[in-house]
Amino acid sequence: MAVKTAKRPLLVRPKKADPIEAKWRTYGSALVITAHPDDAEFLCAGTIAKLCDLGMDVTLCVATSGDKGTRDVTIRRQELAAMREEETRHAAKVLGVKRCLFWGMPDGFLVEDHELRGMVVKLIRQMKPDLIITWEGFRAGFNHTDHRAIGRAVRDALYPAAHDPHYHAELAAEGIGPHRTAELLLAGAAEPDYHVDIGPYLEQKAEAIAAHASQVDNRTKEEILKTWFSPQRRNRARRKITGYDHAESFQRVEFRRPDGAPGTPAARKRK
Ligand SMILES: [Zn+2]
Numbered sequence: 001m002a003v004k005t006a007k008r009p010l011l012v013r014p015k016k017a018d019p020i021e022a023k024w025r026t027y028g029s030a031l032v033i034t035a036h037p038d039d040a041e042f043l044c045a046g047t048i049a050k051l052c053d054l055g056m057d058v059t060l061c062v063a064t065s066g067d068k069g070t071r072d073v074t075i076r077r078q079e080l081a082a083m084r085e086e087e088t089r090h091a092a093k094v095l096g097v098k099r100c101l102f103w104g105m106p107d108g109f110l111v112e113d114h115e116l117r118g119m120v121v122k123l124i125r126q127m128k129p130d131l132i133i134t135w136e137g138f139r140a141g142f143n144h145t146d147h148r149a150i151g152r153a154v155r156d157a158l159y160p161a162a163h164d165p166h167y168h169a170e171l172a173a174e175g176i177g178p179h180r181t182a183e184l185l186l187a188g189a190a191e192p193d194y195h196v197d198i199g200p201y202l203e204q205k206a207e208a209i210a211a212h213a214s215q216v217d218n219r220t221k222e223e224i225l226k227t228w229f230s231p232q233r234r235n236r237a238r239r240k241i242t243g244y245d246h247a248e249s250f251q252r253v254e255f256r257r258p259d260g261a262p263g264t265p266a267a268r269k270r271k
Contacts, residue, residue, distance in 0.1 A: 020194065020252070021054075027130035027182065029057040032097075033120065033154050034135060035110060035146035037066040037084040038212040041091050043187040044133055045205040046198025047248045051131070052096030053201070059127050060092055061101040063116075063150050068107040069215060083214055091211035094204055110149040112156070120157035121168050125176045132158065132181050136189035136251055143188075151186065158184060159255070182257050185250040192249035195242035202228065202246055 030051050034040045040048060040060055052058050065081035085102055092100050103119065110116065124132070137143060137151035161167035163180040171177075185194070198205060206224040209216060216224070228246065229235070239245055 023183075024051065024054055024056070024131070027054075027056055029059070029127065029129045030131040030133065031059050031061065031124065031127050031129035032133045033061045033063070033123070033150060035063050035144065035150040036069065036107065037062050037088040038069075038091075038209070038215050039135065039147070040133075041095075041205070041208045041212060043135075044185075044196075044248050044250075045091070045095055045208040046201040046246070047133070047185070047196045047250075048097060049095045049201035049204040049208075050196060050198065056131070058095075058097045059099050059101065059129070060088070060097050061103065061123060062088060063103045063110055064105045064107045064146055065102065066107050080214065084212070087212045087214060091208035094208045094211060108144075108146060110146040112149040112152045116149070116153045117157045117161065118168055120153050121161045122171055122176060124157060124162040124181060125168075125171060125179045128179045129181055131183045131185065133185045133187060133250075136186035139188055139190040147188065155184070155186075180255065180257050182255055184253040184255070186253070187248070187250055189249070189251035192251055194252040195244060195247040195249045197244040197246070198248050199244060199246050 030048075032040050032044070032048060034043070039062075048058060048060075066084040067077035067081040069084065070080055081104070085100075088102075089100055101123070132154065134154040135147040135151035137147035137149075158181055163178045165172065165178045202225065203221070206221045206228075209224055210219060210221040235245055238247065242249060
C-alpha cells in the first residue's frame with residue numbers, strides 16, 4: 001500500500017511582491033512627456049512596456065521634433081523631423097503605447113516658460129493620468145538643455161497648476177477641469193530611489209530602440225540586445241545596485257491624492 005508523504009516545503013522562497021507595482025495595477029493611465037523623439041525608448045521603454053502590460057492606457061508626448069538629431073548635413077531638418085515622427089510611432093506600437101502626440105517644437109530651443117508649462121497643464125488635465133514619467137534632466141555632467149526644460153515644466157505644471165482650479169482657469173471654459181496625478185517618475189536622475197525590473201521586456205525595449213534607425217546607425221534589435229548581456233561584470237554591478245539583472249531607475253514622487261479630489265476614482269464615479 002502506498003504511503004502518502006507530506007509535501008516538502010519549498011526551498012525557494014517566492015519573491016516579495018512589489019507594493020508599488022501593486023499600486024500601478026490600480027491605475028488607469030500613464031503619460032510620458034519627453035523632449036526628443038527617442039528619449040522615452042532609451043530611458044524607460046521597458047517600464048512603458050510594463051505599464052501597458054499591466055493594462056494602463058499610455059500616451060507619449062514628444063515636445064520637440066528632433067530636427068537637429070544628425071551629423072548628416074545633406075538631410076533637410078523637416079525631412080529628419082518627419083522621419084523621426086515615423087520612428088517614434090513604430091517604437092510606440094512595439095511597446096503598446098495607445099497614442100503619440102507631437103508638439104513639433106524646434107530641437108534645442110525648448111524654454112521652460114509660462115507657455116510650455118501651460119501646454120503641459122492642459123495635457124495633464126485632458127489625459128488625466130495617474131502616473132507621469134518625464135526627465136529629471138539635472139544629472140551632473142553632460143545633459144541636454146531640452147531635457148532640463150521639459151523636466152522642470154512637467155514638475156511645475158504638476159504642482160500646483162494642474163490640480164488647482166485658479167491656475168489656467170480659461171481651460172474650464174473648454175470643459176477641461178483640474179486633475180490630480182498620483183505619481184511622478186523622474187528618469188535619468190543622479191540618485192534614483194526606485195528600480196523597475198525590465199527583464200521580461202528587454203526584447204521589446206531593444207526593438208523600440210532599433211525603430212529609431214536614424215539614431216542608432218541602423219543597428220538591429222539583436223545587435224542592441226547583445227550589448228546588454230556583456231560584459232558580465234557590469235551586469236553584476238547593476239544587480240548589486242538595483243536588485244535586478246536589467247532595470248530602469250527613477251526618482252519617484254508620490255502625491256497626496258485625497259479621496260474625491262479631481263482625478264481620483266471616487267471623483268470619476270461621481271461624474
Ligand atoms: Zn533627448
